[in-house]
Amino acid sequence: MSGRLRPWAVWGGLVVVVGAAFAVVVASPGGGPRTPAERVHSLAAELRCVECQGLSVADSNSPTAQRMRADIERRIVEERQTDAEIRRAYVDRYGEWILLRPSGGGLDALVWALPVVAIMLGAAGIGVALWRWRRQPRPEVRPGDEELVADLRRTSTPADPAATSEVAATKATEVRP
Amino acid sequence: MRAALGVLALSLGAAAAVLGIATLAAGLRRGDGRLLRIGRRYVFAVFAASLLAVGAMEWALLSHDFSLAYVARNHARATPLLFTVTGLWAALEGSILLWAAVLGGYLTVTVIRFRRRADDPLVAWATLVGLAVALFFFALMLGPANPFKLVEGTIPPDGAGPNPLLQNHPLMAFHPPMLYLGYVGFTIPFSFAVAALVTGRFGEGWLADTRRTTLVAWGFLTAGIVFGAWWSYEVLGWGGYWAWDPVENASLLPWLTGTAFLHSVMVQERRGMLRVWNLSLVIATFCLTIFGTFLTRSGIVNSVHAFTQSSIGPWLLTFLGLVAAVGIGLIAWRGDALRAPGRIDSAVSREAAFLGNNLLFGGLAFVVLLGTVFPLVVEAVRGEQMSVGAPYFDRMAVPLGLALLFLMAVAPALPWRAASGAVLRDRLAGPAWTGALAVLVAVVLGARSLAAVLAVGLAAFALAAIVHKVGVGIRSRRRARQEAYPRAAWRMLRGNPRHYGGLVVHAGVVMVAVAIAMSQSYSTKETVRLAEGQSAEVAGYRVTFLDRSTRRTEQKTSVVARMRIERGGRDLGVYAPAISSYPRMAVGTPSVRTGLLRDVYLTVASAPTERGPVTFGVAVNPMVLWLWLGGAVMAVGTGLALVPADDGRRRVAARGRAAGGAAGGGGTGDPAGAGETEGRGLAPAPAGVAGGRSARAPVGDEEPVGDPLPAPREPV
Numbered sequence: 001m002s003g004r005l006r007p008w009a010v011w012g013g014l015v016v017v018v019g020a021a022f023a024v025v026v027a028s029p030g031g032g033p034r035t036p037a038e039r040v041h042s043l044a045a046e047l048r049c050v051e052c053q054g055l056s057v058a059d060s061n062s063p064t065a066q067r068m069r070a071d072i073e074r075r076i077v078e079e080r081q082t083d084a085e086i087r088r089a090y091v092d093r094y095g096e097w098i099l100l101r102p103s104g105g106g107l108d109a110l111v112w113a114l115p116v117v118a119i120m121l122g123a124a125g126i127g128v129a130l131w132r133w134r135r136q137p138r139p140e141v142r143p144g145d146e147e148l149v150a151d152l153r154r155t156s157t158p159a160d161p162a163a164t165s166e167v168a169a170t171k172a173t174e175v176r177p
Numbered sequence: 178m179r180a181a182l183g184v185l186a187l188s189l190g191a192a193a194a195v196l197g198i199a200t201l202a203a204g205l206r207r208g209d210g211r212l213l214r215i216g217r218r219y220v221f222a223v224f225a226a227s228l229l230a231v232g233a234m235e236w237a238l239l240s241h242d243f244s245l246a247y248v249a250r251n252h253a254r255a256t257p258l259l260f261t262v263t264g265l266w267a268a269l270e271g272s273i274l275l276w277a278a279v280l281g282g283y284l285t286v287t288v289i290r291f292r293r294r295a296d297d298p299l300v301a302w303a304t305l306v307g308l309a310v311a312l313f314f315f316a317l318m319l320g321p322a323n324p325f326k327l328v329e330g331t332i333p334p335d336g337a338g339p340n341p342l343l344q345n346h347p348l349m350a351f352h353p354p355m356l357y358l359g360y361v362g363f364t365i366p367f368s369f370a371v372a373a374l375v376t377g378r379f380g381e382g383w384l385a386d387t388r389r390t391t392l393v394a395w396g397f398l399t400a401g402i403v404f405g406a407w408w409s410y411e412v413l414g415w416g417g418y419w420a421w422d423p424v425e426n427a428s429l430l431p432w433l434t435g436t437a438f439l440h441s442v443m444v445q446e447r448r449g450m451l452r453v454w455n456l457s458l459v460i461a462t463f464c465l466t467i468f469g470t471f472l473t474r475s476g477i478v479n480s481v482h483a484f485t486q487s488s489i490g491p492w493l494l495t496f497l498g499l500v501a502a503v504g505i506g507l508i509a510w511r512g513d514a515l516r517a518p519g520r521i522d523s524a525v526s527r528e529a530a531f532l533g534n535n536l537l538f539g540g541l542a543f544v545v546l547l548g549t550v551f552p553l554v555v556e557a558v559r560g561e562q563m564s565v566g567a568p569y570f571d572r573m574a575v576p577l578g579l580a581l582l583f584l585m586a587v588a589p590a591l592p593w594r595a596a597s598g599a600v601l602r603d604r605l606a607g608p609a610w611t612g613a614l615a616v617l618v619a620v621v622l623g624a625r626s627l628a629a630v631l632a633v634g635l636a637a638f639a640l641a642a643i644v645h646k647v648g649v650g651i652r653s654r655r656r657a658r659q660e661a662y663p664r665a666a667w668r669m670l671r672g673n674p675r676h677y678g679g680l681v682v683h684a685g686v687v688m689v690a691v692a693i694a695m696s697q698s699y700s701t702k703e704t705v706r707l708a709e710g711q712s713a714e715v716a717g718y719r720v721t722f723l724d725r726s727t728r729r730t731e732q733k734t735s736v737v738a739r740m741r742i743e744r745g746g747r748d749l750g751v752y753a754p755a756i757s758s759y760p761r762m763a764v765g766t767p768s769v770r771t772g773l774l775r776d777v778y779l780t781v782a783s784a785p786t787e788r789g790p791v792t793f794g795v796a797v798n799p800m801v802l803w804l805w806l807g808g809a810v811m812a813v814g815t816g817l818a819l820v821p822a823d824d825g826r827r828r829v830a831a832r833g834r835a836a837g838g839a840a841g842g843g844g845t846g847d848p849a850g851a852g853e854t855e856g857r858g859l860a861p862a863p864a865g866v867a868g869g870r871s872a873r874a875p876v877g878d879e880e881p882v883g884d885p886l887p888a889p890r891e892p893v
Contacts, residue, residue: 007598010606017613018634021620028625048564054422056567058702059415061765061782061794066704100566102551107558111551111565115573119540126532133520 040073043083047072047090048098056100179242183233183325187318190226190277193219194312201305210296217295217304220288223311224281231278234271234324238264243333246326247271253338255731260344266353267339269474269489270324275354277314279361284311287365287390299383302372303365310364313496321489338732341759345766348408356401356428360466362394363431366438367463370456374507379452379515384442389819395435396815402428403808414765414780416702416796418804421570426549427469430542434462437538444531447593450519453508454535460504465542467497472549523595530588537581544573571697575628579635582690585683586612586639589646608645612638624698632694636687643680643687650677671823678818685814688807695800702796704782708789716797718777719743723751725791733757735766736785738793742770742777749777754793756781776801 034042044058044065051064058069075081075089090098102108197219204212234247238261243249251267265271284307291300318324343349366387373383405428406418419425438458444451475490508515521528548565555563590604615637619630647666654665670677701716712721723739735757742749754768763785770777780794 007602010602014606014609014613018616021613021616022627022630024620025625025627025630046568048566054420054566055415059417059420059567061415061704061780061792063782063784066782066792069704095562097562097564100564101568101572102563102565107555108563111547111569112573114547115540115544118543119536119577122536122539126529126536130521130524130529133522136520 036073036076039076039083040069043072043086044069046087046099046101048094048100050094050098179233179237179240180245180325180327183230183237184319184323186226186230186233187315187323187325190223190230190281191312191315191319193222193226194308194315197223197308198305198312201301201308204296205298205301205305213296213298213301216301217288220281220284220304220308223308223315224278224285227274227278227281227311230274230318230324231265234265234274235262238262241336243336244327245324246328247324249328249333249336251336251339253336253732256338256344259347259350260339263343263349263353264339266357267343270318270322270326272353272357272474273314273317273322273489274324275357276361277311277318279354279357280307280311280314280364283362283365283390284308291386298376299369299372299378299386302375303368306368306371307364310368317489317492321492337761338759341733341757341762341764342412344732345757345764346408346412348404348411352401352404352408355397355404359394359396359398359401360428360431360469362390362397363435363459363462363466365390365394366459370459371503371507374456374511377511377514379456379511381446381449384445384455388442391435391439392815392819395432395439396812396819398428398432398435399815400808400812402432403805403811407805407808410801411767411769414767414794416700416767416778416780416794416798418696418801421548421567423549424469424473426545427465427472430469430545430549431462431465433538433542433545434458434465437535437542438462440531440534440538444528448519448521448528449517450521450528452517453512453515456508456515457504458535460500460508464497464501464504465546467493467500471497525591525596525601527588527591527593530584530591533584534581534588537577537584541574541577541581544577545570548573578690579628579631582632582635582639582687585686586635586642589680589683590642604645605642608638608641611641612636626698629694629698632690636691636694640684640687643684647677647680668823670817671820674820674822675818678814678816678820681814681817682811683814685807685810685812688803688810690807692800692803692807696798696804700796700798702794704792704794706790706792708791711790713793713795715795717744718749718795718797720777720779720793720795722791722793733759734785736781738781738791740768740779740793742779752777752779754779754781756783756785758785771802773802775799 041058045056047057047068049055049057049060049062049065049068051062052060055065057065057072059065072086075086081089087099096103102111104112197216200212200216200219204210204216236242237245237248238252241248241252241254243252247268247270248264251271252261252264256264260267266275284304287307288295288304291297294300338344369383369387373379402425405425409420409425410416410418435458438455441451441455441458445455471490471493475493521532523529548570551565552563555561586608587605590601590608592600612634616630616634619633624630624633647669650669651662651665654660654669655662658665658668660668703713703715705713705715705720707713707722709722709724712719714720719742721741721743723741725736725738728735728737735755737753737755739751739753741751749770752768752770755766757764757766765780765782767778767780769779776796776798778794778796778798782792782794
């Protein structure tokens with residue numbers, strides 16, 4: 001398709017199609033009122049199963065986890081508590097430790113912020129390096145370089161430039177002190 | 178007797194390591210090749226001693242020698258043969274023994290591979306570093322983690338047996354050894370990195386020397402992680418395969434940095450850049466293997482997989498600090514000399530994509546490390562416990578994983594140096610449209626999870642890009658040589674197995690990504706309470722509790738439930754989840770109906786003693802099978818990448834004759850394979866050659882011209 005179509009048609013069409021598909025995904029009801037069962041599951045997934053090692057209440061089949069799921073369901077259906085109220089009730093009883101997702105306040109904020117900051121800094125570093133490299137003058141072409149490359153192209157098999165490159169790249173440049 | 182033999186073996190191993198280190202050090206100091214050749218032989222002694230110690234331990238396990246504390250704790254007369262043998266790695270001390278033996282094996286292979294270069298200082302230094310690491314592990318076993326310690330008091334008539342979770346599935350025989358083969362294997366590239374820094378030969382030589390070992394270690398680590406996930410899925414009974422448990426994270430960390438390294442070495446091989454970065458990645462990977470062992474074996478974190486706790490924490494931490502200090506110190510010492518002039522011409526190029534890859538893998542490693550240690554730090558600061566669990570890791574890892582998937586689709590199609598719009602269109606428009614179609618199909622079929630739709634689209638994009646690339650390669654070979662399709666495909670693969678093996682690994686990653694996206698987004702899980710004869714319906718599957726039976730063996734009492742699974746009236750067979758009570762704990766045995774598209778995962782969630790109705794966990798997990806298949810494809814790809822390139826030597830020699838070997842690593846031949854020709858004219862290749870050449874020249878050194886393959890290296 002690429003040979004005949006214009007570039008803007010190829011990429012523009014792609015953007016439109018993918019954009020439309022994701023518009024459907026994003027616009028579909030997700031954040032609205034949910035069924036009690038869905039709420040139980042999403043809350044249970046955030047709470048630590050007290051008996052288990054590192055599993056959430058949603059994931060564990062242990063009797064305690066079953067009881068905790070039933071308790072969450074009771075709070076939702078009978079006591080009509082909000083998600084935040086249920087979370088608070090569990091934190092009051094077991095401490096912050098019960099939450100598998102750090103709350104984001106105080107010291108906990110670091111666990112969310114540090115990776116974002118680190119990755120942004122890394123990306124910025126790469127960006128700056130690329131920008132500085134662009135501004136550097138290119139190395140000069142010395143006399144003889146052209147022939148060197150022409151020679152290389154003659155001696156390596158044209159349809160198969162791949163075969164030699166790795167070996168050449170690694171072996172031919174062994175450095176000795 | 179067996180204990181004495183074991184301790185003797187350990188002492189011999191430690192002594193051989195000390196002698197080897199001393200001999201090599203003396204040889205290096207005096208520049209005496211004879212001493213270096215003697216020194217390397219101690220590696221064989223270390224390996225033999227570790228095998229002897231392993232033999233003594235297995236003998237003790239098989240002969241029920243409960244006078245050994247380790248055997249008394251991890252073995253019982255009733256333990257089946259398989260789990261008796263695997264008892265070697267059922268707890269800390271035995272694992273360290275296995276570690277030492279595996280390290281001995283790796284060192285032996287390395288010494289044999291480099292037998293013709295025994296007096297090369299690089300190899301000698303690497304051997305010395307490897308022996309020093311081995312010495313640490315022998316010292317650990319002669320000190321706080323002695324596997325041959327005797328029981329105090331009277332010898333018990335029978336032992337406790339391995340942890341029930343560890344004698345529940347044959348995967349126990351594969352998962353830990355694979356993981357250790359991966360973990361320990363990274364000692365070799367680490368040793369060579371230190372040797373390169375010490376000898377000042379931090380060009381591309383040490384990378385070429387360790388490329389295969391690194392790949393082997395990476396392949397085993399990948400297999401170990403996949404086997405671990407599979408073991409979790411088949412044994413732990415919660416229906417998942419990855420819980421972001423500290424031990425799982427510990428195995429993932431070196432994998433992440435190791436994967437980053439496998440990619441970034443290509444930039445150094447090609448352009449002579451990123452030397453410090455590559456050395457740092459290798460040292461970091463090794464540090465993370467030690468850190469992982471510290472994390473999981475010192476008892477500072479709770480985990481399903483940490484089966485012992487002990488006092489080796491301070492030892493490991495000291496060793497870790499030492500290794501990190503040596504690594505950082507050496508890099509700082511060599512700082513200026515390490516700097517290589519070089520540049521990346523365009524943000525849309527293969528090398529820039531590798532930088533992006535490293536940023537993402539590095540970021541992911543940071544997230545995993547931070548999330549794992551953060552609760553410990555907070556507890557130390559605030560004196561209050563907190564948790565960082567799956568919701569955190571999922572939230573942070575999913576965007577990074579998706580970005581990696583995108584890079585995996587795009588990067589292999591990018592030419593080195595710079596890409597033009599025309600090249601991008603040629604190579605990526607088709608695959609990108611394939612991805613778009615996959616997104617459309619997913620949305621039409623009702624997928625509404627943003628992450629899952631993105632993952633499926635990017636996976637299709639990546640897979641199509643791989644297929645396109647391989648197709649172009651085969652076609653151009655056919656055109657050039659008039660070969661039939663199968664022959665052209667075979668010769669293409671043989672011509673550059675590293676590249677095409679890498680693409681096969683990528684195809685495996687695509688499968689794994691789809692499996693993770695689907696199973697994480699569309700699993701259904703319910704607990705149902707059924708009396709015999711009753712049925713429940715979960716996600717379109719009907720499960721009927723037929724009956725139960727109780728089986729008693731010497732070791733355990735199992736309650737086995739028989740369940741019929743049906744879908745749309747079609748009988749899919751009878752499955753039998755069970756729950757067993759061991760003296761110390763109850764362990765469920767899930768029963769999984771594996772399908773290409775969906776698994777039905779059944780567990781007994783009731784206590785094994787209960788009468789009356791039984792509580793079952795019923796989960797329907799989409800596409801989990803593809804996780805294991807993807808892992809297998811990754812293993813196959815890694816194997817392919819290890820195959821030596823066919824007839825490469827002849828051509829390198831021809832090249833060398835023509836060009837004096839100067840331009841080997843410059844900007845011409847392209848590992849991307851056929852179909853790269855259109856990208857070539859974009860950057861002035863001669864400049865690339867010249868730049869690459871100068872970037873590579875060691876500081877203050879003349880490289881021999883006209884000798885591209887200085888294979889038999891003379892002693893310096």
